[in-house]
Amino acid sequence: MDIILNILIAIIDLWTAMAPYLLLGMFIAGILHVFIGTNFITRHLGGDNLGTIIKASLFGVPLPICSCGVIPVAASLNKEGASKSATLSFLVSTPTTGADSILASYSLLGPLFAIFRPIAAFISGVTIGLLNFIFNREPQDKKVEEHCHSKEKISVKFKLFKVFKYGFFELAEDIGKWLVIGVVLGGILTVAIPPELIQKFLPFEWMHFIVMLLIALPLYVCATGSIPIAAGILQMGFSPGAALVFLIAGPATNTVTLSFVRSKLGKRSFYLYLIAIIGIAIIAGILFNYVFGLLGNEVSIISPHGEHVNHTLRIVSGIILAVLILIGMIKFKEDKIEMKNEFIVNDIDCKHCKMTIENKLSSLDGVSKVAVSLDERTVGVDGSASVEDIENAIREAGYTPEKK
Numbered sequence: 001m002d003i004i005l006n007i008l009i010a011i012i013d014l015w016t017a018m019a020p021y022l023l024l025g026m027f028i029a030g031i032l033h034v035f036i037g038t039n040f041i042t043r044h045l046g047g048d049n050l051g052t053i054i055k056a057s058l059f060g061v062p063l064p065i066c067s068c069g070v071i072p073v074a075a076s077l078n079k080e081g082a083s084k085s086a087t088l089s090f091l092v093s094t095p096t097t098g099a100d101s102i103l104a105s106y107s108l109l110g111p112l113f114a115i116f117r118p119i120a121a122f123i124s125g126v127t128i129g130l131l132n133f134i135f136n137r138e139p140q141d142k143k144v145e146e147h148c149h150s151k152e153k154i155s156v157k158f159k160l161f162k163v164f165k166y167g168f169f170e171l172a173e174d175i176g177k178w179l180v181i182g183v184v185l186g187g188i189l190t191v192a193i194p195p196e197l198i199q200k201f202l203p204f205e206w207m208h209f210i211v212m213l214l215i216a217l218p219l220y221v222c223a224t225g226s227i228p229i230a231a232g233i234l235q236m237g238f239s240p241g242a243a244l245v246f247l248i249a250g251p252a253t254n255t256v257t258l259s260f261v262r263s264k265l266g267k268r269s270f271y272l273y274l275i276a277i278i279g280i281a282i283i284a285g286i287l288f289n290y291v292f293g294l295l296g297n298e299v300s301i302i303s304p305h306g307e308h309v310n311h312t313l314r315i316v317s318g319i320i321l322a323v324l325i326l327i328g329m330i331k332f333k334e335d336k337i338e339m340k341n342e343f344i345v346n347d348i349d350c351k352h353c354k355m356t357i358e359n360k361l362s363s364l365d366g367v368s369k370v371a372v373s374l375d376e377r378t379v380g381v382d383g384s385a386s387v388e389d390i391e392n393a394i395r396e397a398g399y400t401p402e403k404k
Contacts (some may be wrong), residue, residue, distance in 0.1 A: 011187035012318075014108065014228045017306030018183075019317035021107040022224065023168075025100030029064035032099060032165025033090045034159050040270060044396040053133060056086040057125025059163050060093035061118050062102075066174055066222040066251075066350065070094045071260045073356075075349070075398030084265050085133040088273055093125030100171070101223035107246075107306030108231045112292065113244070120248055120284045128276040172321075173328030174350045180325065189232025198237035205289065208242035216249035217278075226250045231304070239293050240286030240302050248281040249294030260398070339371060339380030341387055343401040344396060348377045353399070360397040364389060378404070 045260055056077075065073060070091060078087040097105075097118045105400065106114035169217055202361060212233070221229065229250075230243040253274070262270040295301060332372040348354065354372045362368045366385030372378075379401065381390050 007187050010043075010114060011136045011183055012188045014183050014186050014190075014231065015322070016314040017304050017309075017320040018104050018228070019306075020309050020313055021103035021306060022100055022316055023321060024105040025098075025166060026064075026167040026171055027163070028062075028099040028103075028167075029171055030165075032062055032064065033160045033166045034286045040219055045205075046111045046399075050130070050133070052083060052086040053089045053129035054126055056082070056089040056129060056205070057093040057122050058123055060090045061097055061122050061284035062099045063094050064098040064100050064171055065094050065352070066178070071257060071347075071398050073398075075396070078264065083133075084136065084269055085129040087265065088132050088261070088269060088397035089129030091257070092128050092252050092273075092277070093121045093224055093258075096121035096124065096248055097223050100175075101227060104224050104227050108227050108304050109234070110244070110296075110300070110302040110305055112240075112288075112301040113230075113247070116244065116284075116288055117247055120244065120280075123249060124252070124280045124284075125279070127165035127280055129245045130275055132269055133273050136266070136272060144166040152182050168324055169328065170351060172324040174352055175222050175224050175346060176325040176328040178220075179228075181331075182221065182228040186228030186230075186232035189229065190235040193236045195235070195237030202238075205239055205241070205286075208238045209245050209285050212238070212245040212285075213249055213278060213281065216281075217253045218255055219250055220254040223247075223251045223252045234302065239285075239289055239290035241287075244288045245281045245285040248284055253277055264398075339369070339382050341381045341390055342404040343379045343381075343394065344377060344404055345379050345399050345401050346377055347399050348372065348379075350374075356397050357394060357399060360393050361390065364393050383386070 003228060034261075073094075074087050074091045078084065082090070100115055104118050198208075202211065226247055226371055230247050233243045233246060234240065258270065258274065261273050265273075292298075292302065309317075345357070348357070351374070354374055357372050358370050361367050361379070361381060364385055366383045366389070367381055367382070368383035371379075371380040377395065391401045391403070
């Protein structure tokens with residue numbers, strides 16, 4: 001019973017330490033989503049050159065898009081003219097970090113991780129883009145399609161409403177499940193596995209890196225959800241660099257992302273992507289440990305800083321965050337709607353996927369109604385549009401449809 005109680009205490013401590021910073025990060029994420037958005041990014045990523053690679057990685061660092069949500073965005077960018085190099089750069093830097101996860105990193109992992117992680121994400125994106133540019137450069141120039149941007153003025157009040165709606169509700173729904181899983185796993189790792197065990201069976205630093213890669217490469221975890229797990233990894237006795245390896249490789253690689261790169265960007269891009277992620281994660285881990293050593297192995301710079309926040313504020317923030325996540329995780333029973341054409345789309349994973357497909361199909365000529373079910377992973381379409389046109393539109397959005 002003692003170990004269960006200690007795990008529960010560790011989970012609550014992790015949750016309340018993250019909550020104030022995560023709520024602030026979610027608000028900043030809402031601002032970025034409303035006032036910048038992916039349309040702005042799309043207009044700047046045409047052409048295959050160093051400038052677009054750097055911009056793709058730079059744009060991706062603060063954006064609050066998860067490992068799942070980045071796939072349709074990357075597919076859209078590539079279709080609308082972004083080069084493979086820029087697309088790969090964006091695909092790496094975006095899910096590895098974000099405005100919300102940077103602040104959450106500070107709260108649970110300390111200032112060194114909060115500084116190092118976004119820098120590593122940016123360098124990772126640029127490196128992978130450059131490798132693809134050098135070894136897999138596209139023979140033809142691609143031009144970004146011109147977008148029709150409405151000049152209609154939107155009130156500040158409505159924009160603020162969208163900021164809160166996205167940051168505190170839509171984003172909470174997207175990251176909620178993985179955040180809860182991450183905090184629970186972090187609490188278990190913190191308590192259940194003593195550091196002595198790791199030191200006994202994994203005495204060398206390179207062993208820590210290999211174990212982290214074996215865990216991180218196939219695992220689906222978002223940038224924010226990976227933070228409490230990394231905190232647990234540190235408590236288990238792994239080196240700080242090994243925790244950074246997990247933070248880089250976990251969100252950037254999973255079976256879904258690797259499948260997307262292989263099918264949409266080609267075999268050569270796939271191997272460059274995988275090799276580069278592994279190499280960059282290991283180098284970043286080694287460099288992190290070196291910098292940590294130069295700073296005197298000062299534990300305070302890799303320790304939770306969320307605990308420095310006023311205790312009452314932490315508790316209140318934790319309750320607010322829990323309520324928002326709970327609202328996002330509650331799934332109401334969806335009414336079954338019979339549609340003319342129905343498709344199974346197994347790679348639908350979150351609300352971002354649903355909105356992407358709905359927006360894409362709604363703009364297709366001949367479509368009168370669209371119904372996307374996250375529970376059943378199905379897409380229903382009414383109207384005169386042909387099955388072929390509907391399937392092509394879903395594929396262009398970054399997903400794989402199968403006719404029911």
